[in-house]
Amino acid sequence: MTEHTHQTAPTQFVEANGIRFAYRRFGKASGAPLVFNQHFRGTMDYWDPAVTDGLAKNREVILFDNAGVSSTSGRVPTTMQEMGANAIAFIKALGPAKVDALGFSIGGMVAQEIAAQAPDLVRRLILVGTGPRGADMSTSKSAEIFAGAYDPPEHLWLAVHFSPSPSGRAAGLAFLKRKLLRKDRDPEVSDEAAAAQREAITKYYAPAAGALNYLKEIRQPTLIVQGSNDVIVPTVNSYILQQNLPNAELIVYPDANHGSFYQYPELFVSDADQFLSSTLQERDANLKSSERLPFPSIVSATGV
Amino acid sequence: MTEHTHQTAPTQFVEANGIRFAYRRFGKASGAPLVFNQHFRGTMDYWDPAVTDGLAKNREVILFDNAGVSSTSGRVPTTMQEMGANAIAFIKALGPAKVDALGFSIGGMVAQEIAAQAPDLVRRLILVGTGPRGADMSTSKSAEIFAGAYDPPEHLWLAVHFSPSPSGRAAGLAFLKRKLLRKDRDPEVSDEAAAAQREAITKYYAPAAGALNYLKEIRQPTLIVQGSNDVIVPTVNSYILQQNLPNAELIVYPDANHGSFYQYPELFVSDADQFLSSTLQERDANLKSSERLPFPSIVSATGV
Numbered sequence: 001m002t003e004h005t006h007q008t009a010p011t012q013f014v015e016a017n018g019i020r021f022a023y024r025r026f027g028k029a030s031g032a033p034l035v036f037n038q039h040f041r042g043t044m045d046y047w048d049p050a051v052t053d054g055l056a057k058n059r060e061v062i063l064f065d066n067a068g069v070s071s072t073s074g075r076v077p078t079t080m081q082e083m084g085a086n087a088i089a090f091i092k093a094l095g096p097a098k099v100d101a102l103g104f105s106i107g108g109m110v111a112q113e114i115a116a117q118a119p120d121l122v123r124r125l126i127l128v129g130t131g132p133r134g135a136d137m138s139t140s141k142s143a144e145i146f147a148g149a150y151d152p153p154e155h156l157w158l159a160v161h162f163s164p165s166p167s168g169r170a171a172g173l174a175f176l177k178r179k180l181l182r183k184d185r186d187p188e189v190s191d192e193a194a195a196a197q198r199e200a201i202t203k204y205y206a207p208a209a210g211a212l213n214y215l216k217e218i219r220q221p222t223l224i225v226q227g228s229n230d231v232i233v234p235t236v237n238s239y240i241l242q243q244n245l246p247n248a249e250l251i252v253y254p255d256a257n258h259g260s261f262y263q264y265p266e267l268f269v270s271d272a273d274q275f276l277s278s279t280l281q282e283r284d285a286n287l288k289s290s291e292r293l294p295f296p297s298i299v300s301a302t303g304v
Numbered sequence: 305m306t307e308h309t310h311q312t313a314p315t316q317f318v319e320a321n322g323i324r325f326a327y328r329r330f331g332k333a334s335g336a337p338l339v340f341n342q343h344f345r346g347t348m349d350y351w352d353p354a355v356t357d358g359l360a361k362n363r364e365v366i367l368f369d370n371a372g373v374s375s376t377s378g379r380v381p382t383t384m385q386e387m388g389a390n391a392i393a394f395i396k397a398l399g400p401a402k403v404d405a406l407g408f409s410i411g412g413m414v415a416q417e418i419a420a421q422a423p424d425l426v427r428r429l430i431l432v433g434t435g436p437r438g439a440d441m442s443t444s445k446s447a448e449i450f451a452g453a454y455d456p457p458e459h460l461w462l463a464v465h466f467s468p469s470p471s472g473r474a475a476g477l478a479f480l481k482r483k484l485l486r487k488d489r490d491p492e493v494s495d496e497a498a499a500a501q502r503e504a505i506t507k508y509y510a511p512a513a514g515a516l517n518y519l520k521e522i523r524q525p526t527l528i529v530q531g532s533n534d535v536i537v538p539t540v541n542s543y544i545l546q547q548n549l550p551n552a553e554l555i556v557y558p559d560a561n562h563g564s565f566y567q568y569p570e571l572f573v574s575d576a577d578q579f580l581s582s583t584l585q586e587r588d589a590n591l592k593s594s595e596r597l598p599f600p601s602i603v604s605a606t607g608v
Contacts, residue, residue, distance in 0.1 A: 221558075228546060228547065246559070249555065249558055250554065251553065254553055255551065267582070270578065
């Protein structure tokens, strides 16, 4: 494919659904490319180069701005469902028959929507720091953290993504350095776009009967990655995702917050690589085993 | 060290605490050996050779029978604390200055005791299908499963260890084949010994105020491995362990039961190998960061 990296991949454009989508692609062409779905207020420049370049060693990586975000035209819709539909239109316009989808925070909600709405388009899913419809946000500190003022302002992302331990703090400062290396940057997300994203989040986690039912239909092998103490989307939501998705593995990293994969980028790249490139039969066996056997083998019970 | 494997390693004996401990050791000598702590009613022959031989490729593996179990003399104590003390005596009699400890089910409870009582003896911990003191056993089906009759009797372990899906069932039958290969077998656990183990389990999960406090003192890097639906020690206990241990990573495998690591032996060996051999700074950084910083960087809050 290209010799490009996170730092050098040019911003390109493709039109779909009447929207002009901005994207960048780089890495080794082979099999399904990995499409990154970004978090609240994030642009293509908000991904950690250690993660994107790390994963690009073994596959093509595609970053994009969804509708209304940064360099992409259109408006940010106020539901995750519509964001998912826009992402699907973007992927189809680009052309790959199948992709792997990684989503972080609201990007993880969008990635679930992509898999739910276009199951044949998605091979495997990686969901980082996210939750299901009807997510339990009762312990989230998101509102107070995003309402805070920081000096320098970039330190907002230390509070959002990193644990307050010395090693978490050090990892956060290293992340900010990596993140700010690229000079020709995507424009920041507008307040109007952020407000629409916020409305979509509020709708998404509104309690509703049967809110989790859709998860049973997402049968792709899924890797869920979470920090031990996510103050934005509380950690328990990843446990709930794992318990309700038919074929999901959960990894919770120690001493980590919302951006656990930026705190341990080498470890995450290794885990994600293993998951995405795994040819272990067992990874896909579950896809075929929708039919459950009755609980096995007790031929008579002698009491308890 | 030796050319021995799970199938050929001779049973040896060492005396400590007035107990004659039976053990087997094999694998590549290098750094801390990995000591396996066995589950309820299990002997040295109950481990999955795919797991023990898999891990023995990069380190020495030590299997043993704790006091009163199978080939080891003495009586099974009725508390995990005493089982842990016996395991420590065994390890010290063998001589390594530091070990890694893997524990499965009640073996995981014993491994926690080893780390709690002899923190300097343990480098890293792997806890599979287990729980903390005061574990939530409310949804456990252990009593009815162990009280059942099975044809053939070995199929008890399908119900205990494997998921009822077709792939779980197939993995279980393959495990039983591997497990029964060795001919000079450790004697089965006596009913008296099993009764003492059962009493220890019941005491262990009795609710008690502050039951989880001891976990804060286990600062070793810990890998917790669990199946998505453990019917013996309910899965949520691994989540609770992760949330309360200072430096623990949790992996939950999909479509898996109590013996998740026997259902995905290659995947587990790969994950455990990565964990045990990791030289990532971050693995050990947390050990040094007992001092938490105040929540970072909000210099003023503008309200929510």
